[in-house]
Amino acid sequence: MASEAEYSEFEEKVKRTVYLDNLSPQITESIVNKSVSQFRIVKNVQFIPNYLEKNIPLSRKPKQADAVVSEISHKPFMVGGMPRPVRAHEAKPEMFEDRPAKPGREIQFLWVDKKDPDFEVANRLKQLAKDHALEVDIVLNQQVKVEEKLAERQQLALKVNHEKFEMINGVITDGTAKCLANRYHIRVADHW
Known part of the structure; x- marks a missing residue:
């Protein structure tokens, strides 16, 4: 206690x-x-x-x-x-698994005989717990598949954004941006 x-x-x-x-x-x-x-x-x-x-x-x-x-x-x-x-x-x-028993509270249990009316209720609860475990396993497997698809989409979006950045960076570093700015009479920063 x-x-x-x-x-x-x-x-x-x-x-x-x-x-x-x-x-x-x-x-x-x-x-x-x-x-x-x-x-x-x-x-x-x-x-x-x-x-x-x-x-x-x-x-x-x-x-x-x-x-x-x-x-x-x-x-x-x-x-x-x-x-x-x-x-x-x-x-x-x-x-919490490590929770202590509440002071003043007593838990009792007993084995249910097969002839007891509560035996059938206990068996239904046991079967229900097994059914829930199976359903949860199915749901978790589906969730893993969804997470994997999401990770693939995120990786693809990251790759596309990186390619856009590289393209913009290339336009800036190779002088194309400065040339276009001069052509259209746009003032640009000196760091180009």
């Missing part, structure tokens, strides 16, 4: 925590750390062990956690130089 002080310390930890979801399954702790660091100092990043691969970055102070939630809601969350549709929420105690 946890003491009042231990549970109070845990509640403070929850207040300092920001919960991020809608992240790519390919995201890493370092990417989340760098991305959230644009808003506030990050103490650490921890993945919640569940089927949806969501993250919890921890902040140093409760007010910082509130600020991160607010800022991510109003500004784009940048990953690899590209905005991502990430959502930020305040963390809940249920998200």
Whole structure:
């Protein structure tokens, strides 16, 4: 059983925590750390062990956690130089594996006999959990495919923009821009 002080310390930890979801399954702790660091100092990043691969970055102070939630809601969350549709929420105690038992609360469990009417309910819940795991696996595989297509499009856009920059830079450095400026009587800066 946890003491009042231990549970109070845990509640403070929850207040300092920001919960991020809608992240790519390919995201890493370092990417989340760098991305959230644009808003506030990050103490650490921890993945919640569940089927949806969501993250919890921890902040140093409760007010910082509130600020991160607010800022991510109003500004784009940048990953690899590209905005991502990430959502930020305040963390809940249920998200932590290491949460202590609430003082004064007692949890009881028992094995359900096959003849018990609750046995069928338990079996349906067990099957429902298996179905959800399968559905989540399918959704995550589809999300990975979408992320890969997005990465390809972003890479292509980056390549096209780089080629445009190189073309403009070439026009400037080879004297074509200066020649056109003289032809059309446009005053240009001396650095050309």
